[in-house]
Amino acid sequence: MLLYTKIANNVFDFVVSIFGIVCITAGRAGTCSDFALCVQCAITFTVTFERYLLLICSLPITVTALRRIQFLRVPMNDQLQPLKKQPRAAKAGRSGTQDDIVYAHIFEAILEQRLAPGTKLSEEALGEIFGVSRTIIRRALSRLAHEGVVLLRPNRGAVVASPSVEEARQVFFARRMVEKAITELAVEHATAEQLTELRKMVSDERDSFSRGDRGAGIRLSGEFHLKLAEAAKNAPLISFQRSLVSQTSLIIAQYESGNRSHCSYDEHTQLIDAIEARDAALAVNLMMHHMDHIDSKLNLDEESASDDLHAVFSHLMLPKKKAGRSTAV
Secondary structure, rough: HHHHHHHHHHHHHHHHHHHHHHHHHHHHOOOOOHHHHHHHHHHHHHHHHHHHHHHHHHHHHHHHHHHHHHHHHHHHHOOOOEOOOOOHHHHHOOOOOOOHHHHHHHHHHOOOOOOOOOOOEHHHHHHHHHHOOOOOOHHHHHHHOOOOEEEEEEEEEEEEOOOOOHHHHHHHHHHHHHHHHHHHHHHHOOOHHHHHHHHHHHHHHHHHHOOOHHHHHHHHHHHHHHHHHHHOOOOOOOOOOHHHHHHHHHHHHHEEOOOOOOHHHHHHHHHHHHHHHOOHHHHHHHHHHHHHHHHEEEEEOOOOEEHHHHHHOHHEEOOOOOOOOOOOO
């Protein structure tokens, strides 16, 4: 910046001196009819030229700043070169800031129970996987911690939350209360379009379990309850439900028994029918039965998800190139 300023001053002094001499000489010689006008012209040129010169000299810095701003505004999909493909949820189009997308990927992995409770979430490893800075990773982890599914430990990093038995009971108690309120409001406010979307989700859930994609089925089951919360048209309940659904997924991953039969899609279909019929009492009873069914499959033994970050997000990573050429023997 100092170099640009020195150049600006030298060029400015030289041009203004030449122009001033020409204007005043022309006025005295009678070339210009008004000598005062020549002086005024010289002054006007001086001020205008100074402004343009300063603008030009600051241009390199301005361009650099604009490039930085433009980089920050580029969608993450254009920056994540390591991403091999978008995850299943992104097929419908996932947009947002970089930390929004990282948050969504990790949240989805938790819903699908691909991340085991207690998994260490290394900022360095996640930054390598997603191709973003540790600052971006840290923001995403902070959001997940706010929802109770990630634990931020001072000087030790973040881990996927590992709810205790007592915490699991408290989460399920809160979930029952929230589900009851959501169901009652959904009976009152759910539109025909929203009910159609819910039925489509149930169909996708059934197809996922039928083809053996248990992770996608579990995720869709959780997203069904989030979509139902949207139909209730109560913003605080949607926020509560998002946190409770993800925590429930962790609890199921940590404490679910060996019997992993899933019939939630049948229960979901019955629930939609009751909501469509505007039968609040039946809908609430069906929801409580659904929660009882989930609760009945829990114990204190089994952990089924993975704690290997690279294994969980392997579908997002391109294979690494070999360092050198192979030599024929």
